[in-house]
Amino acid sequence: MNFKGLPETVSLFLCYKIMQEKLRIAIQTKGRLNEGSVRLMEEAGIHLIFGSRNLVSPAKNFPLEVLYLRDDDIPQTVAYGAADIGVVGENEVLEKKEPVEIIKRLGFSKCRLSLAIPQQIEYPGPQWFQGKKIATSYPGILNDWLAKHQVKAEIHVINGSVEISPGIGLADAIFDIVSSGSTLVTNRLKEVEVAVTSEAVMIRNQNLSAGKQAILEELIFRLESVQRAEGKKYILLNAPDDKIAEISSFLPGMKSPTVMPLAEKGWSSVHSVIDENDFWEVIGKLKKAGAEGILVIPIEKMIF
Ligand code: PRT
Ligand code: ZN
Numbered sequence: 043m044n045f046k047g048l049p050e051t052v053s054l055f056l057c058y059k060i061m062q063e064k065l066r067i068a069i070q071t072k073g074r075l076n077e078g079s080v081r082l083m084e085e086a087g088i089h090l091i092f093g094s095r096n097l098v099s100p101a102k103n104f105p106l107e108v109l110y111l112r113d114d115d116i117p118q119t120v121a122y123g124a125a126d127i128g129v130v131g132e133n134e135v136l137e138k139k140e141p142v143e144i145i146k147r148l149g150f151s152k153c154r155l156s157l158a159i160p161q162q163i164e165y166p167g168p169q170w171f172q173g174k175k176i177a178t179s180y181p182g183i184l185n186d187w188l189a190k191h192q193v194k195a196e197i198h199v200i201n202g203s204v205e206i207s208p209g210i211g212l213a214d215a216i217f218d219i220v221s222s223g224s225t226l227v228t229n230r231l232k233e234v235e236v237a238v239t240s241e242a243v244m245i246r247n248q249n250l251s252a253g254k255q256a257i258l259e260e261l262i263f264r265l266e267s268v269q270r271a272e273g274k275k276y277i278l279l280n281a282p283d284d285k286i287a288e289i290s291s292f293l294p295g296m297k298s299p300t301v302m303p304l305a306e307k308g309w310s311s312v313h314s315v316i317d318e319n320d321f322w323e324v325i326g327k328l329k330k331a332g333a334e335g336i337l338v339i340p341i342e343k344m345i346f
Contacts, residue, residue, distance in 0.1 A: 063253035064105045065261065068125035071110040075242055078150035079129040083108070086264040105257050116245075117142055123247050126254050132240040133219065137182045146244040146262065149269075152221070154239045155183055158231040159215045160208055165234045171195045171215065177207035178217035187217075187237040205229045270344040273318045279333040283308050292327045315341065 069079035071094045083090060083101070092099035094110040101107065109125050116130040121140035128142075133155055135144060157176070159165060168191035175196045178184050188195055198213050205225050207213040219240075220226060220233055250258065281289050286301055293299045293314035300313040312333075316324050321338075328336060 063251065063257065064100070064107050065127065065254050065257040066107050066109055066125045068109045068111050068116045068119050068128035068130075070113045070116070070129070073113060074151050075113055075129060075131060078148065078242055082129065082148065082265060085268040086261055088261075104261075106261070114138075120245050120247050123249070125247070126250055127244060127246045127258060129242055129244055132243045133180065133183070133238065135243060135245060136238060136240075137180050139182060141248060142245040143248060144243045145246050145258075146265070148242040148244060151242040152240070153219045154221075154236045155180055155217065156220045156233045156237065157187075157215055157217050157235040158205075158220070158226050158233050161230050161232045165232075168193055168235065170234075174214040175212075176215045176217050177204050177213035179204060180217060183237055184217045187235070205231065267343040267345050270346075271341040274315050274341050274344065275318055275321065276313070276339040276341050277316050277324075277336065278311060278313050278339070279328060279336040280304060280309055280311055281331070281333045283310055285332040286310055286312065288331045289328060289333055292324050292331070315344075 070076045076094065080090070086104070088104045088106060089102040090099045090108055091102055097110055099108045099110070109119070111119060111125075113130055113134055116125070116128040117135050117138040117140040119125045120128040120142045127145075129148065131151055131153070132144070132147075133153070135142065157171070159170070163170075171188070171191075171193045173195065175198055176184060177198045177200050179199065179201050181197045181199050184197055188197075198207070200207065200212075204216045204218045206229060207216055208231065209229055216231065217237070220236075223233060226233055246258065277293065279289070289312055290299050290301070293312065293316065302311045302313075303309075304311055325336065
């Protein structure tokens with residue numbers, strides 16, 4: 043923190059306040075988002091003292107505490123400042139329309155919010171929904187979709203088991219979360235429109251203090267170091283010196299590969315980072331170019 047220009051006593055007081063500050067993160071108590079949210083904390087090296095049987099858990103080694111909540115309550119809790127940040131499905135953020143900022147897409151709990159109709163009906167396009175009754179737990183997002191397509195339909199809000207509504211004559215169609223699509227098949231429904239796609243996101247309150255902002259930046263830095271390492275491998279190999287230039291051209295590394303002479307004259311060791319997707323292709327090229335003793339090691343974190 044830079045308190046230039048402030049009297050020393052005021053600077054000391056601010057430092058003291060900041061050191062005392064904790065970032066409060068809201069995560070789901072139990073359900074599809076809980077495991078991924080707890081794993082995020084672990085990846086950032088943060089150890090929680092209590093599990094989700096408690097409402098709140100401080101962290102042992104980081105100025106953070108976790109608030110365990112139902113996912114529906116997370117956007118509002120963050121918007122009102124009872125939590126500073128939260129991990130929640132983007133679908134809930136879009137539905138609740140609370141003034142929170144999405145700061146990070148987290149890549150887990152991926153799904154989509156779709157309209158589905160009975161399988162036997164031929165679907166001509168959005169106008170089919172005109173005057174129809176649609177069951178959903180997401181009236182806000184559905185309303186936006188209907189307005190966009192200039193369709194007037196009756197929205198029937200229900201919480202849970204939306205997919206059985208057409209089968210029992212409660213609605214003509216549903217608007218619900220779809221992941222694999224097997225729930226729709228089981229209920230003889232077919233997906234005809236995808237309104238939005240969603241994944242777990244990190245959201246923040248719009249008015250964080252300087253101290254909390256600094257803690258959040260450290261948390262994001264740690265998470266990004268882990269994310270960067272995902273899908274990457276560290277590779278070490280030995281090669282004759284006259285092949286180093288060719289071998290290096292297959293291995294971009296973080297800047298360029300590290301090349302170190304071996305005790306045996308005329309040979310060097312080459313170290314680099316490769317993408318898992320290119321792995322077998324790169325290995326093939328390296329072997330052809332004369333690389334030997336190839337070692338491939340997982341990477342835990344990458345810090346630039
Ligand atoms: O108790 P709490 O209110 O906290 O939890 P919840 O029961 O409301 O939510 P939960 O844990 O079921 O889901 C939390 C979040 O996970 C959702 O808001 C989505 O962002 C995300 N997500 C990802 C899903 C799914 N995939 C999912 N498949 N949420 C729900 N489903 C349900 C869906 O409602 C439907 O019944 O699974 C069924 C469809 O799945 P498929 O694979 O058969 O298509
Ligand atoms: Zn919920």
